[in-house]
Amino acid sequence: MHWFSTKKTKILMIAPAVILFLLYIIIPVFMAFYYGFTNFTGIGKPEFLGLRNYITLFSDKIFYIALKNTGLVLAMSLLLIVPCSFGLSLLFARKMRGGKLVKAFCFSPNIISPILIGLIWVFILDPKIGLINAFLRYIGVSAQPEWIGGKTLTPYCVGAIFLWQTLGYNATIFLAGIKMVPQELYEASEIDGAGKMQQLIYITFPMIRQTIIIVMLLVITGCFKIFEVVYQLTGGGPNHMSDLLVTYMYYSTFTSSRYGYGMSIASVTFLISALFAVIYLYVTREQVGEEE
Template sequence: MVWVSSPWKIALMVFPAFILFTAFFIYPVVYAGGYSLTDAAGFSGAEFVGLDNYLALAEDSFFRRSVTNTLLILVLSVTFLVPASFGLALLMQQRVRAAGALRALLFGPAIVAPILVGLVWVFILDPRVGLLNHLLEPLGVPPVQWIGSDSLAPYSIAVVFIWASVGFAMTIFYAGLRLLPAEVMEASSLDGASGWQQLRYVTIPMMRETIGIVSLLLITNVFKIFELVYMLTGGGPVHSSETLVSYMYFVTFTDQRYGSGMTIAMVVFVIGALTSLAYLALSRRGRLA
């Protein structure tokens, strides 16, 4: 028997993971953090500017708009995606005809590259050549600027994101539901619990961990939305549908303001981390209560 619990052996085994984690996570974050304090602009040298980039962000109306849009998509997604995917998973668990095909159909968008999802939806939502407006036209509905205006574009992005993510979230919920102990469900039935009572007092409490994981994945995915915006609206009109990441891309690579772009990256990192931590804290409090 070889004991591996000695400190140096543990350190030895952790070392490769530590190196990888440092190289691919800690170093980039520290590097971006450093750059965010400079006026780096690509081809010329970078000079230290302190917190100027962070202060400039506060006055950047396009950045504020990107924060608002990202939070809007986050709220819509959490509000609709989690219940919808959970509901679909419950439905899949019932004995419905062609359940396998239905599952595959719902999971389909999750395996399509987001850039293609965006492309497909452009042909649906485009105000002039889009399918949706053509379908609404015979009903007397005038052309709607689903993705061509500042008012509806963020909502359209949220809808497409929910459409693309619902199958993936449903699959996780479905796997979680399949793992619930049958005897508990059977016992609750024998005790006379109705379907709603089973769901409310047995299924959901036992699925709390899975709900937490799905929500966390969802939150992190919302903070990474880029391709959908790029294809659907290009961030327009005039940056009014930018999300945090798409605006960061614009500032960094299109505007070539690397220092400012890294500042947005740091803000995205902090907001994403804080939101996830807050959610985890709330979940834990709910579990302990």
């Protein structure tokens, strides 16, 4: 056992993970920042342009549409996913018949390929062939909303799909945090006359604060990585009205062959998501520090 505790052994054991992290995360990030300052098209030698791509970016109307849509998905996800997944975790924590089957059923969307998720929801939300509008026509409702492919509803539908996709996963994380709360605290509070709501507010919430932080960060970073669902639903159309930052970056890089411009979008997306994460971590750290 002494061999495992030596400094050299620890370095050898963590080295593969560090190398892979550098190769597939850190180095590509720096490469994206570098190409964002060039007019690289994927072929030939890149020409350095300075801030020209970023000047073009911040005067690009489509970029602001994609930014607005991403913000809508993020706001909707934060408002719905966290409370809904926490409520579902409270249901999971209770002993009930068929509980394991319910957990597996709720978790299953998270293991389905995002491309398949997009395909499934195309047959549900498509204005012409979708299940919802077919049902509305069947019951005689004349209004046929453009759930996807229109100018308004697509970001909200993407947020709803993201909720469906990640609800069970986040509920499982919450459940793990709830299971770590000492049962003695609940028993002592019951002796003091505390009700279920008081236990939830004064015991459960404070004890799983770190779990809440983790789920919030996963939701924030997850919203900035949504690609396959949007690409399958609308491809960003019509006229980029349903694009998110990632789908517009993909279009600029691979469809328009403007690799440098696409990398400038990717760099800005990375900075925005990192900024949200840092601000949230700072705010929650201050709150935890005050409680301690």
